[in-house]
Amino acid sequence: MDDATARQLLVRVARGDEAAFERLYRAHSRRVYAYVLNLLKDPSRAEEVLVDAMHEVWRSAERFRGDAKFSTWLLGIARNKALLAYRSRRADEDHDDIDDLSETLAAEDDANGFAQLAQKQRREGVRQCMGKLTEEHRECLHLVFFEGYSIEDVAALQSVPENTVKTRLFHARQKMRNCLRLLLEREA
Amino acid sequence: MNERFEELLPWYVNGTLGADDRGWVERYAAEHPEAQAQIDWCRGLQAHIQASAPQIAPALGLDRVLQRIRRERPMMVQRVRSWLGALAAAPVAGVARPIGAVAALAIIVVQGGIIYQMRQDNSAQDEPLLRGTKAIRVDEGPLLRVNFSPDAREAEIRMLLVAAQATLAGGPGQLGDYYLRVPAGRESAAVDRLRREPIVQAVELVPGVPARY
Numbered sequence: 001m002d003d004a005t006a007r008q009l010l011v012r013v014a015r016g017d018e019a020a021f022e023r024l025y026r027a028h029s030r031r032v033y034a035y036v037l038n039l040l041k042d043p044s045r046a047e048e049v050l051v052d053a054m055h056e057v058w059r060s061a062e063r064f065r066g067d068a069k070f071s072t073w074l075l076g077i078a079r080n081k082a083l084l085a086y087r088s089r090r091a092d093e094d095h096d097d098i099d100d101l102s103e104t105l106a107a108e109d110d111a112n113g114f115a116q117l118a119q120k121q122r123r124e125g126v127r128q129c130m131g132k133l134t135e136e137h138r139e140c141l142h143l144v145f146f147e148g149y150s151i152e153d154v155a156a157l158q159s160v161p162e163n164t165v166k167t168r169l170f171h172a173r174q175k176m177r178n179c180l181r182l183l184l185e186r187e188a
Numbered sequence: 189m190n191e192r193f194e195e196l197l198p199w200y201v202n203g204t205l206g207a208d209d210r211g212w213v214e215r216y217a218a219e220h221p222e223a224q225a226q227i228d229w230c231r232g233l234q235a236h237i238q239a240s241a242p243q244i245a246p247a248l249g250l251d252r253v254l255q256r257i258r259r260e261r262p263m264m265v266q267r268v269r270s271w272l273g274a275l276a277a278a279p280v281a282g283v284a285r286p287i288g289a290v291a292a293l294a295i296i297v298v299q300g301g302i303i304y305q306m307r308q309d310n311s312a313q314d315e316p317l318l319r320g321t322k323a324i325r326v327d328e329g330p331l332l333r334v335n336f337s338p339d340a341r342e343a344e345i346r347m348l349l350v351a352a353q354a355t356l357a358g359g360p361g362q363l364g365d366y367y368l369r370v371p372a373g374r375e376s377a378a379v380d381r382l383r384r385e386p387i388v389q390a391v392e393l394v395p396g397v398p399a400r401y
Contacts, residue, residue, distance in 0.1 A: 018254065025253065026246035033248065034241040043242075051249040055256050126236035145234040146241060150204040169198050176233065 001027040006070035014061035025054055031071065031147070032078045038142045039082045039135055049085050053078040072153055075143075079157060086135070129179035137172035140165060190216065193223055201230045330375035331357060332382070333394045334366045340387035348388075352381045358397040367397045 006027070012020035032053055037046040056077050064073055130138055136158070143149045143157060155162045193216050199205040200213045217224040332354065336345060345366075349356065353374060358367035370378040375393055382391045 018257070021257075022250065022254075025250050029246050029248055029250070030241070030244055033244050037242055047249055051252050051256075054249070055253050058253070058257055123236045123240050126233065127240045130237070141233075141237065144198050144202050145237045148202045148204065151199060166195055170194060173198070173230070173233075177229070 003069050003071070007064075007066065010057075010061050010064055010070060013058060014064075021058055024057070028071070028074060029054070032074065034146065035075055035142060036078055036082045038130070038138055038146075039079075040086060041131060045085050049078060049081045052081045056081065068156070069153075071147070072149075072157060075147070076157055125180055125183045126176070128183065129176050132179060133172060133175060137168055137175065140168045141172050141176070144169065189223070189226070190220075193217075193220075193226075197226060197230055201227065201234055329369050329372045330378075331394050331396060332368045332370060332375065332378060333390075333392055334368055334382060334388060335364050335390040336366065337387050337389050338364075344387050348382065348385055352378045354378055354382075367394070 001024075006024060009020040009024045013024060029050060033046055033050050036049045036053070037043060040046050040049065053074070057074060060077070064070070130141065133141070139158065140154060143154045149157070151162050151165055154165045158165065160168075193213065196205060196209050196213050200210060205213065213227075217227055348354075349368065352368070352370065354368040354370045356366065357369040359365050368378075379391055379393065382388045
């Protein structure tokens, strides 16, 4: 669904039009769920946040100012809901940080190294390594490579300067590369 | 690896780079095979991230959201109903009330967030929803007798009253007659407005609210 259509539907949602809301919901539920699941790594919690976020869209439709894309506004709402859910997680629900991997693995920036990685890395390996990143890094990669956001949009959504986005992306890519390389070495 | 290339790489891959920077990346990659390999790797990463996004039913959770929305609505409708009910409460029964003598002090206050558009049609002629605070006060003025269709919904009647700048002066009676007061000088416009509505079966100017109706 393009942005113009979404905005038109949102105007109707602001007037209490359930049919318009349902159309908007069906068109955007997957992207919201994918985004939130990427943050929380918990399907049932992600579904709760999806419901909370879309309910908030219904209640706040008239507050959409139109200075950003509808999807950016929507993911901003989802992000806030996800952060609330994240803060209520149990203390022992910790992620694996692969900071140590970036220290021990030698960086192979040569063409062969990347080419092999590109050929051999599989979807499951990517998903596994994404799960080991910090929330900020994982979110950054998702916004850039799944949502296709510009640096301005990512910075706005994450509420950080653009330089921070650049740094996060750099480190996220490094960690992903090292993690995938390790997985491939284990398989070999 | 070149710092500028590293910085621009993700945006080149996801297609959000401007033309100048895109050109620079492509020239750099043409001269540096390891840079092209990085681009290929990054594209592969993007493809895997997109392919691994969860497949869900588009309506996942929709029922629950709609339940929440509908649970919130009845409270608002009841508040407006009780408000309108207080306005429609008939004065002392059996006393004739000529025009001008009827103290039909009817104030309809439309508050933002209270009134929801209940219609579910997707017509482009949907009535705009009134937001914000607006008070219409009509003490005196011409009186219209209106009959609504049996399946007219309360929300539709409410919206129509506001659109026609009319206030409820009496009714509904046993024959389904409603008596609406409109500002002086606006009776023709109000009649025209009401007659255009599918939920209005009849409308006419009357001299007053009868004692028994």
